[in-house]
Amino acid sequence: MDLFSNFEEIDKASKRITELTALIDKYNYEYYMNDQSLVSDFEFDKMLRELQDLERQYPELASPNSPTKRVGGEVSKAFKQVKHRFPMLSLGNTYSIEEIEEFESRTRKLLGDISFSYTCELKYDGVAIGLTYRHGELVQAVTRGNGAVGDDITSNARTIATIPLRLRGSYPDDFEARGEVVFPFNEFESFNRQRQEDGDEPFANPRNAASGSLKLLDSSECAKRKLQFCMYFMMLPDNLELPTIDSQYATHFGRLEAAKQMGFKVQPYIKECRNIDEIRQFIDYWDNERWNLPFGIDGIVIKVNQVELWERLGLTAKSPRWAIAYKFKAQQVSTPLESVSFQVGRTGIITPVANMKPVWLGGTTVRRATLVNADFIEKMDIHEGDYLLVEKGGEIIPKVVGIDISKRNPNAPPIQYISNCPECGARLVRAEGEAGHYCPNQDGCPPQIVGRLEHFVSRKAMNIDSLGGERLDLLYRRGLVRDIADLYSLRREQLVGLEDYDELGQRKTSIQDKGADNIISAITKSKEVPFERVLFALGIRFVGEVGARKLAFHFKSIDSLMEASTEELAAVEDVGEKTAAVIYDYFREPRHRELIERLREAGLQFELSSDNAQQSNELGGKSFVVSGVFSRFSREEIKANIQQHGGKVVSSISGKTDYVLAGEKMGPEKLKKAEKMGIPIISEEDYLNMIETVH
Numbered sequence: 001m002d003l004f005s006n007f008e009e010i011d012k013a014s015k016r017i018t019e020l021t022a023l024i025d026k027y028n029y030e031y032y033m034n035d036q037s038l039v040s041d042f043e044f045d046k047m048l049r050e051l052q053d054l055e056r057q058y059p060e061l062a063s064p065n066s067p068t069k070r071v072g073g074e075v076s077k078a079f080k081q082v083k084h085r086f087p088m089l090s091l092g093n094t095y096s097i098e099e100i101e102e103f104e105s106r107t108r109k110l111l112g113d114i115s116f117s118y119t120c121e122l123k124y125d126g127v128a129i130g131l132t133y134r135h136g137e138l139v140q141a142v143t144r145g146n147g148a149v150g151d152d153i154t155s156n157a158r159t160i161a162t163i164p165l166r167l168r169g170s171y172p173d174d175f176e177a178r179g180e181v182v183f184p185f186n187e188f189e190s191f192n193r194q195r196q197e198d199g200d201e202p203f204a205n206p207r208n209a210a211s212g213s214l215k216l217l218d219s220s221e222c223a224k225r226k227l228q229f230c231m232y233f234m235m236l237p238d239n240l241e242l243p244t245i246d247s248q249y250a251t252h253f254g255r256l257e258a259a260k261q262m263g264f265k266v267q268p269y270i271k272e273c274r275n276i277d278e279i280r281q282f283i284d285y286w287d288n289e290r291w292n293l294p295f296g297i298d299g300i301v302i303k304v305n306q307v308e309l310w311e312r313l314g315l316t317a318k319s320p321r322w323a324i325a326y327k328f329k330a331q332q333v334s335t336p337l338e339s340v341s342f343q344v345g346r347t348g349i350i351t352p353v354a355n356m357k358p359v360w361l362g363g364t365t366v367r368r369a370t371l372v373n374a375d376f377i378e379k380m381d382i383h384e385g386d387y388l389l390v391e392k393g394g395e396i397i398p399k400v401v402g403i404d405i406s407k408r409n410p411n412a413p414p415i416q417y418i419s420n421c422p423e424c425g426a427r428l429v430r431a432e433g434e435a436g437h438y439c440p441n442q443d444g445c446p447p448q449i450v451g452r453l454e455h456f457v458s459r460k461a462m463n464i465d466s467l468g469g470e471r472l473d474l475l476y477r478r479g480l481v482r483d484i485a486d487l488y489s490l491r492r493e494q495l496v497g498l499e500d501y502d503e504l505g506q507r508k509t510s511i512q513d514k515g516a517d518n519i520i521s522a523i524t525k526s527k528e529v530p531f532e533r534v535l536f537a538l539g540i541r542f543v544g545e546v547g548a549r550k551l552a553f554h555f556k557s558i559d560s561l562m563e564a565s566t567e568e569l570a571a572v573e574d575v576g577e578k579t580a581a582v583i584y585d586y587f588r589e590p591r592h593r594e595l596i597e598r599l600r601e602a603g604l605q606f607e608l609s610s611d612n613a614q615q616s617n618e619l620g621g622k623s624f625v626v627s628g629v630f631s632r633f634s635r636e637e638i639k640a641n642i643q644q645h646g647g648k649v650v651s652s653i654s655g656k657t658d659y660v661l662a663g664e665k666m667g668p669e670k671l672k673k674a675e676k677m678g679i680p681i682i683s684e685e686d687y688l689n690m691i692e693t694v695h
């Protein structure tokens with residue numbers, strides 16, 4: 001009877017899973033392909049949650065291509081290397097239109113007297129991947145790698161909304177969809193802004209960011225990045241039976257059309273061209289228009305459209321003879337330098353900036369560009385009023401690449417580098433062997449003080465998110481906050497009504513009743529932030545998020561950390577001698593000690609507290625024996641982590657042990673004992689899956 005009702009239940013769950021999957025797939029498709037929302041976000045989330053719950057309850061019913069995989073969650077230790085079934089070739093490329101003309105006439109000659117066409121399409125500036133589909137299901141996603149072998153990034157690819165997990169309509173039974181993963185400009189910009197707010201290094205361009213994202217070990221992080229997949233090629237094995245109108249698969253254009261029907265995002269900017277004039281027109285059009293696209297391209301790809309001709313044209317050593325890429329030259333203009341200003345960064349680094357006569361370049365007006373450092377100005381030999389050659393390539397940020405000497409006024413003097421800080425007047429320092437100057441006045445130089453405040457409130461530190469850079473700047477200039485400890489004596493009435501305006505008289509920020517309440521409550525709440533994050537928030541040089549965690553777990557309180565010798569500091573995993581010396585010196589400064597006392601009085605956490613850090617009860621009292629070396633945690637950290645998730649740590653294996661958490665180099669004796677007693681041995685990765693929390 002019991003068994004019977006169980007079957008019934010499973011059957012019911014399975015039907016509901018199928019139903020929810022179909023609905024969510026449909027809503028996703030309409031949303032990402034046709035920009036249509038068929039349900040409210042609330043409804044959508046509710047369905048997704050119901051599906052997640054069912055899959056959790058009945059893991060055997062969960063498909064690897066379930067729409068729940070879009071949010072990621074799989075954490076891998078390293079990527080599996082996979083040999084490509086069909087090598088991923090590159091394309092011959094050129095910057096010269098004459099070479100495109102040669103390609104076209106060579107192709108015509110080789111093919112003789114037959115009728116054929118070309119396709120012209122965009123050359124997406126991202127990361128090439130190949131997606132294998134079998135029976136309409138995505139089974140594997142692999143990066144190009146070296147063309148022969150790439151990384152298996154399937155769980156990250158599943159989080160990309162424009163990669164179909166299951167195909168629609170009719171499709172070949174077995175094929176590979178190739179394309180480029182790009183980071184759309186607007187998403188890239190907001191992502192990079194967030195990184196900077198969190199104190200992380202920004203990415204140089206969308207391509208690097210896309211590539212870094214696909215290599216994330218935690219797929220839920222990748223899911224947050226809003227990447228896009230632009231399909232540009234369908235690779236079919238020989239002798240494969242093709243569905244529907246076979247002739248559609250006879251051309252590249254037709255194959256991409258077919259792919260669109262299957263649910264792939266195929267960019268509409270593809271054109272069938274009959275001759276070199278049409279090709280030239282397509283190139284010229286996109287050379288100008290490319291800046292209006294939502295993502296980056298770095299050229300145009302021209303392919304022979306008729307698939308049967310590919311074999312006749314064959315391959316060269318690395319690339320097919322039936323396709324070629326035209327690469328856009330970086331756009332360049334020359335514009336006069338009006339002045340040089342010197343910016344002081346959060347860490348005191350000085351950056352010289354060229355203020356130029358505004359000029360139109362690659363879709364935006366350029367007014368300013370970095371002059372990098374004193375060496376750069378000297379090497380370029382920049383004089384006052386010089387015409388600067390400014391270039392915009394694949395990057396969004398314009399670069400100064402040279403000077404138009406012919407336009408130099410012979411009397412113009414060379415640019416003089418400053419010797420004092422433009423913000424606080426302190427004498428600048430240039431460390432030996434470093435090209436940049438910096439202002440050493442850490443505690444008296446306004447941008448550095450505000451920079452430290454920004455770091456202190458950032459998400460990974462104290463997470464006081466109602467205070468951004470502009471508000472902090474305002475609080476500093478009004479004399480309300482001079483250092484991080486002052487935040488804790490702010491009163492509501494000091495905040496209400498504060499306003500700030502920019503040079504043009506536009507209001508930049510203002511604080512009203514509700515804003516003031518939010519700020520005060522976020523500051524109060526930050527007193528619960530655990531010690532390891534408080535330590536990170538202090539902004540000690542070289543002490544990042546991970547380092548702070550390791551130090552906190554090692555020393556357990558600020559008092560023992562403050563008293564530690566450089567040797568004791570350097571004994572902590574990942575703390576080198578240089579960092580140890582910096583930490584030691586930091587705590588020898590009386591003003592730093594005083595600051596810490598004020599923060600302690602305000603009620604911040606300066607001791608490791610396991611109660612405070614309890615994050616979940618996912619491990620429900622299970623007991624663990626920990627052995628070996630781990631990649632993401634030190635041994636002490638992983639033990640603390642077990643406790644934080646409601647587990648118990650015991651020192652030796654017995655009948656009561658639930659799991660042995662094995663790192664690398666685990667002792668063979670322990671391993672044998674665990675095996676003998678039949679106690680499950682789990683890896684760090686298994687453990688992370690158990691706690692289902694991102695670290």
Ligand code: IVH
Nearest residue numbers: 089090091121122123124128180232301320
């Ligand atoms: S076709 C055999 N089409 O450019 C044909 N490639 O060297 C293979 N790329 O890394 C490539 N946009 O990832 C093709 N519309 C497009 C493309 C494209 C970007 C990339 C490709 C490869 C490189 C070619």
